Amino acid sequence: MSNETTTDHSQSANLEAIMHVPLEISVELGRIKLPLHMIARLNRGMVIEMNKEANAEVQILANGSIFAKGEVVSTGDKLGVRITEIVPASARISSLS
Template sequence: MEIPNSNSYSQAVLGIQTTVSVTLARQQVPLSRIIDLVPGSMLTFDSHCDEPLTLEVGECPIAKGETVKIGDKFGLRIREILREEE
């Protein structure tokens, strides 16, 4: 059995795919409000529409940015990398 060198191992690990999410706003609401949702229902958030969006990996925020239009799709322009509190 051949033991992979650290460079090939690192490259293999860096090739692992993970899910990223962009979060516009977050709040807690009573479950009764969720049960009452129907098409056309509106939820209001305290965030202003110009506030930065949060990029998350595995529910861990890693960056903040702004929405950009790329053709008929949208993207996120990174403006700040968040550092983990030590």
């Protein structure tokens, strides 16, 4: 077996191994800053208004890094996110720095 074939096989095995690593997926609806005195007064039932329109795109993150954008949908009795855009790899990499 040539060195190149061995390297290709090794890379395939490494890729196969990491494909089973679980990542945490989260969806960010928006962000706001509130002063501590307002946070201290929050109670059950109160609504925190976010900085986005109700039907605005949301960010989909894998382990805290954005990888896609989407729209919130209802899937019966649960919420879901329909992917509308996969963020280009170059943008994902630059968001890490």
